[in-house]
Structure formats: C-alpha cells, structure tokens
Amino acid sequence: MELTDYIRILRKNWLIIVIAVLVGVGVAAAYSLSRTPLYEARSQVFVSTQSGTTVAELQQGNSFTQARVATYVNLVETPIVMNPVVADLSLDMTSDQLAASVTASSPANTTLIEISVENANPVLAADIANALGASLTSSVETIETPDGQDVSPVKLTRVKDAVAPSRPVSPDVPLNLILGALVGLAIGVAFAVLRTVLDNKVRTARDIEQLTDRPLIGSIPFDPKASERPIILHADPQNVRAEAFRSLRTNLQFLEMDGGHSFVVTSSMPSEGKSTTTTNLAIALADAGKRVALLDTDLRKPKVAEYLGIEGGVGLTDVLIGRTKVSDVMLPWGNRPLYVLPAGKVPPNPSELLGSKQMAQLLEAFARDFDIVLLDAPPLLPVTDAAILAKNTSAAILIAAAGHTTTHQLDRALDALDTVGAKLGGVVLTMVPTRGADAYGYGYGYGSYSADPV
Structure with a gap:
C-alpha cells in the first residue's frame, strides 16, 4: 500500500x-x-583488606577484594545474611520471602556493594537495607576469619546508610x-x-480500476431524500446529485466515438441505483437536445413508469408478443425529446422475450430513430436478462454502489458480460459518500450515504 x-x-x-x-x-x-506503591531504599558497603603495607601487597589485596566482591554480592540473598535481619527486625516473613524484595549489585571495577530493598513501608525498606549491610559485614567477617585467628583479612564498611524514600518507585x-x-x-x-485489508466492498475508483480497465464514467452522490425524489433532475435540477448526472451525460457522450449509441444499464445485484441512474441519465441527455428512447427492460421488477409517474400497464411485453404497436405505447415525457417505453405486465418468461428476434429488431429500429437508446435492465447475477440484452446493444453501463457492492460481485458481473461477448462501456459508482476517506467526485463534495433506491 x-x-x-x-x-x-x-x-x-x-x-x-x-x-x-x-x-x-x-x-x-x-x-x-x-x-501497592513500593519504596526503594539503598545502602552501600565498601570491601577492603586489612593486611599489607607495601605497594605490591596493596595491589594484591585490591585484586583479592575485587575477586571476592562477586561472591559477597551473591551472599546477600542467602539465609546466613537474611535470617539475622528477619530476627532483629521481627519481620513476619521467611528469608526467602525477604530475598525476593532484595537486590544486590556491584558497580564495575569497584569494591562497592549496593543493597536495594523494596517495601510498601519506606521506613521499613531503609531499616532492612541497613540491617542487611550490617548482617553482610558480620557474616563475611565470620566466614573469612581463618581458624585460630581473631581478625579477618577482609573488612566490610558501611559507607552509605539507607534513608526512607519519599516517593515510590513502583508503579x-x-x-x-x-x-x-x-x-x-x-x-x-x-x-x-x-x-x-479484509474489506471486500467497492468504495473508490481504485477498487474499480483493479477489476477492469474500463473507465469510471460517473460518480453519483447519495441523496438522503432519494426515495422521496428519485428523479432528481426533475425534482431539484440544481441539486449536487443532479449535477453528477449531467457529468455522467458528458462522459457518456465520449463513449459514442465508436458510433454506438444504445446502452444497457445494469448492476451486479439489486438495490444499487441502476433504475434511478438510467432514468436521470435519460432526462439529462434529453435536456442536452438528444433524442432519447428510454426502455424499461426490467420485466421482473419494473420501476421506470413508477418513477416518471406514467401508466405502465401496457408496454414492452405487449409489443414483443404482438399485442400492440410501439407507437401506441411509446410515451413522450416532459417538454423534452424523451420517449419512454414502459415494461408492461410482468411475463412468465422474461429471458425468452428479451432474447427473441422481435426484441433484436426492435432495438435496431430504436437505434435508427433515436440519438441515444437506454435500457434499464435487471441485475446481472440473479438473472441472465441483462447479459442477453447487452449482446444486441453498443455497450453495457455497469452500476456499482459504493460501500454495498462487493469486489467479488462486481468481478462476477464483469465475467458475465465477457462470457456473452458484450462490451462494457464504463462503470458508474453510486451512493458515493461526501465526507471522509471514501469521498470521491468530479470537483465537488458529496455527503454521507446509505441505501439508494433501485
């Protein structure tokens, strides 16, 4: 990354x-x-020899004491030093328990022994440290005194008495x-x-770029009132979402460079905003002076007639079975060159009707008579309708909802189009957030998002 x-x-x-x-x-x-706060008290003992007057003897004695210091450091935590302290101070603990709170060390190249004691009582910590220094001195004198003599060649002197600390060292x-x-x-x-890393949702343009080399031709922001006003270009033409559809219109016109001008608009799964995108895009194209045919080819859950507020009881289904003519059910909408063919009644065999010879001929006729033909088709993954239609149109426009569509779903939708040899014109990202890390747009901010209507 x-x-x-x-x-x-x-x-x-x-x-x-x-x-x-x-x-x-x-x-x-x-x-x-x-x-429990613990206080640390330190005492210090100096180790020296008591024999020798010449330089050589003193050097020899110094080497002897340095060699002995390490032994005396280890001696501090033994019972011979601990037991007298436990007895003298009447401590309610064993020598092993006392040893757990004691640390003895010797600075490098010195004959000093530092004794550190940690205890919850600062005064007791100092008393124990001083008592250990005295006990160590006595124990070493006893151990180092040769048999038959009264004086030990090693002398330990307390050079620093411990004092009660004022601040705890732990915690x-x-x-x-x-x-x-x-x-x-x-x-x-x-x-x-x-x-x-584990997030598999499509959220940004980069997520789409990793799945296809086709361009992101639109980024549609979420409108919190989308369910109340799905046709934003009619309800509020100055809304930022309306401007996004105009931007999509401009980008779509660049895709016409190869001469094609009929597009299937679909998605991988339901509720990704394909029907609102198709309908608003059709209005935007008509506002630009294009002669537009909008066909509701979603013969399973048609929405276009409901969104545009027109009668949808008779439509494409009736035309395909020969019950009526296109001219009788093709309805103009608004004061613009936009003509709408509703889906009609939901048939029992949508895929067969959409893949029929009559449908192919109908699309050829629309391509001759209109500048732009838009087909609102069902999602690709649940049914095959959109893939069937995509073979007979110039290209497919794939809708992906930011934060809802998964990369796996989008990848499968792309594979479905490739399988039938359909061309993908581009991808439109809907429900785009306006603030935060996933915000994306063409020069203007978008607001936070949630579900968009189909």
Whole structure:
C-alpha cells in the first residue's frame, strides 16, 4: 500500500484508533491504581583488606577484594545474611520471602556493594537495607576469619546508610500511561489496517480500476431524500446529485466515438441505483437536445413508469408478443425529446422475450430513430436478462454502489458480460459518500450515504 492508502485508513478509522488509545490509557491507569506503591531504599558497603603495607601487597589485596566482591554480592540473598535481619527486625516473613524484595549489585571495577530493598513501608525498606549491610559485614567477617585467628583479612564498611524514600518507585504511573497509550495506538492501527485489508466492498475508483480497465464514467452522490425524489433532475435540477448526472451525460457522450449509441444499464445485484441512474441519465441527455428512447427492460421488477409517474400497464411485453404497436405505447415525457417505453405486465418468461428476434429488431429500429437508446435492465447475477440484452446493444453501463457492492460481485458481473461477448462501456459508482476517506467526485463534495433506491 502507498502512503495515501495509510492516510485514508487513518482518516476512515480515526475514531476506532482514538477509542483504542483511550482504552489503553484506562487499562494502564486501572493497573497502576490497583498496585501497592513500593519504596526503594539503598545502602552501600565498601570491601577492603586489612593486611599489607607495601605497594605490591596493596595491589594484591585490591585484586583479592575485587575477586571476592562477586561472591559477597551473591551472599546477600542467602539465609546466613537474611535470617539475622528477619530476627532483629521481627519481620513476619521467611528469608526467602525477604530475598525476593532484595537486590544486590556491584558497580564495575569497584569494591562497592549496593543493597536495594523494596517495601510498601519506606521506613521499613531503609531499616532492612541497613540491617542487611550490617548482617553482610558480620557474616563475611565470620566466614573469612581463618581458624585460630581473631581478625579477618577482609573488612566490610558501611559507607552509605539507607534513608526512607519519599516517593515510590513502583508503579511508575506516567510511564504506564504512556505505554498504555502506545499499546492502544498499536492495536487501533492494526485493527484499522486489518479491517481495510479484509474489506471486500467497492468504495473508490481504485477498487474499480483493479477489476477492469474500463473507465469510471460517473460518480453519483447519495441523496438522503432519494426515495422521496428519485428523479432528481426533475425534482431539484440544481441539486449536487443532479449535477453528477449531467457529468455522467458528458462522459457518456465520449463513449459514442465508436458510433454506438444504445446502452444497457445494469448492476451486479439489486438495490444499487441502476433504475434511478438510467432514468436521470435519460432526462439529462434529453435536456442536452438528444433524442432519447428510454426502455424499461426490467420485466421482473419494473420501476421506470413508477418513477416518471406514467401508466405502465401496457408496454414492452405487449409489443414483443404482438399485442400492440410501439407507437401506441411509446410515451413522450416532459417538454423534452424523451420517449419512454414502459415494461408492461410482468411475463412468465422474461429471458425468452428479451432474447427473441422481435426484441433484436426492435432495438435496431430504436437505434435508427433515436440519438441515444437506454435500457434499464435487471441485475446481472440473479438473472441472465441483462447479459442477453447487452449482446444486441453498443455497450453495457455497469452500476456499482459504493460501500454495498462487493469486489467479488462486481468481478462476477464483469465475467458475465465477457462470457456473452458484450462490451462494457464504463462503470458508474453510486451512493458515493461526501465526507471522509471514501469521498470521491468530479470537483465537488458529496455527503454521507446509505441505501439508494433501485
């Protein structure tokens, strides 16, 4: 993915990421508040030798003590040092439990031993650290004193007594909050990326470009009142959605360069906005002075007559079975060169009628008499009607609803057209959001979207 893809992911999922960060901070805060504050006290012991006066003897003694320091560090956490401290301070714990809160170390190249003690009581932490220093001194003197002698060659001296700390070392609330925020951010971003990778919906022009080399010829915004005013060019000609259909009209006219001017408008699945797109496009073309024939070839769920407010009881079905003539049922609409042929009654055999010789002849006649012929056809995947019609027209226009149509559905629809040898003129993206990462348009913004009528 490119940088723009990641920016789009962040813009689209910013709320999820913010919530994840807040949850991370909340969990870190809850963890910090649930922990008992621990205070750390440190004492320091110096190790030296008590014999030798010459330089050589002193150097030898220094090497000896440095070699012994590591042993004394490990000695701190043994029972011989711990038990006296437990007894002297009357601690309610064993030597092993006390050792768990004690850390002994020696800075490199020194003969110093640092004893650190963590405890919920700062005063007790200091007392234990000092007591351990004294106990270590006594234990080493006992161990290192040779048999038959009274003085040990090794001397331990407490050079720094522990004092009661004023601030706890654990939990580190600021650090925990930062770590919680970072973990939440990482989880939020990972979820956003995973959500995008697994998202199989067609949302942008790039999604369409990955499936076909045919152009995106239109981008239609969602109108929240689309169900109330599906024919936006008639209800509100200045609406931004109406302007989108005019833009589609302009782009469609470029597709006429090969001489074809009859188009099947279809989609992969129902409820993607194909009928409203077909009808509004027909009106836009007629407004531009084109002589337009609009045929409702959806003989299963016809919508054109309902949208245009005309009588649709008699129409294409009656013409195909020879019950009536085209001139008797072809209806002009509005004060423009637009003529509408309703679907008529729903027949029991739509595919056979649409694939008949009579339908092919009818389309040839319309192509001669009109500048543009638009056919509103059923979806490609549920039925074969649109694929049958596409063979007898110049090209198909495929509708895809942003955020609703899946890439698999669109790919299958493209395959259905390829199977019958139909030409795809272009793709129209409907229900396009106006704000957010998926917003797309030809120079103007679109609003948020939801379902568009068929």
